[in-house]
Amino acid sequence: MRVSRLYLPQTLEEGAVLQLDEESAHYLRTVLRLKKGADLIVFNGDGxxxxxxxxxxxxxGVQVEIGTGRSRDVESPLTIHIGLGISRGERMDLAIQKAVELGVSxxxxxxxxxxxxxxxxxxxxxxxxxxxxxxxSACEQCGRNRVPEIAEPIELRDxxxxxxxxxxxxxxxAMAGLKDLPQPEGTISILSGPEGGFAEKERILARETGFIPVRLGPRILRTETAVLAALSAIQAIWGDLG
Known part of the structure; x- marks a missing residue:
């Protein structure tokens, strides 16, 4: 049986008894539906x-007793930073969720x-x-112990x-595909567009600042699908998927 995982935004030490904040307690009670005596795994993002x-x-309230700690690294060997065009509601949530599951930094x-x-x-x-x-939440589900940062929203140009x-x-x-590119060293910066795609002047700006246009097949993909497809391909070719 799969053991539930819970992110706790506080210091974790073996043997400590913690009183959960209301948000974490609510999640444990109403979403995970755990009972007294239930086992779980907790993490705070430090690895x-x-x-x-x-x-x-x-x-x-809810109290949990912290047991044995361990380091468990399931992070991608790639450092991937996505600049993601803001889309509406669930589409943005889904893009972020899948990007985290696929190892974005x-x-x-x-x-x-x-x-x-x-x-x-x-x-x-x-x-x-x-x-x-x-x-x-995506880290809780996929087993990551480091939570990617969601940065302050900024203009594409910046x-x-x-x-x-x-x-x-x-x-x-674009004419080139990912398989046409050499093995990357260091950070991979990915620019992914919003629901309406890039304006022509944004394409020009991206090229002028060193971005390589890449084609993800012959079909037009929704913003959330493009993120999933791109990261899956990058991890399969250069990373740890497959």
């Missing part, structure tokens, strides 16, 4: 994970010309928190100028 057991669970949400989502300062903070929660390593952007107009 280690710990066995744990539910000591108390009720309206007054960092995600920066991008405002682009065809972006249909506009966020004021207040909503930027709340959406970033939501997207970070999506990333943590992100491409500051990117490094092998720089790729996915464009149905």
């Amino acid at each position: 280690r994970e710990y066995s744990a057991r539910v000591l108390t669970i009720g309206r007054d 960092r995600i920066t949400p991008l405002f682009t010309e065809h972006c249909v989502v506009r966020l004021d300062e207040a909503r930027r903070g709340s959406r970033r928190q939501h997207w970070q929660k999506v990333a943590r 992100w491409v100028v500051g990117s490094e390593g092998l720089r790729l952007f996915f464009d149905p107009q």
Whole structure:
């Protein structure tokens, strides 16, 4: 039987008894539906994970006892940073979820010309928190013990100028495929467009800042599908998938 995993945003030490914050307690009670005495695995993003057991669970809160810790590395050998055009609701959530499952190191949400989502300062903070929660949940599911950072949303221009390593952007107009490129060394920076795709001036800017246009087959892919397909191909060719 698969043991449930739970991210806890606090210091974890063997033998400690922890009172869970309300969000973690609610997740354990209502989503995982664990009972007193249940075993689980907890982690806080530092690369280690710990066995744990539910000591108390009720309206007054949830307590867990931390057991043996271990380092377990399932991180990709590739350092992948995605600049992801912001899309609406579940599409953005799905893109982030699958990117985390496929080993991405960092995600920066991008405002682009065809972006249909506009966020004021207040909503930027709340959406970033939501997207970070999506990333943590993906780590709980897929077994990662390091949680990728969801960076502050910025303009596409600012992100491409500051990117490094092998720089790729996915464009149905491109001629080259991933298999045509040499084995990368260091960071892979991926620019992935929003629902409306890239504007022509954004394609030009990407090329001028060193991004290589790459084609993901003959079909037009939705933004969330493009992320999944691109990372799957990159991990299969250069990483740890397959």
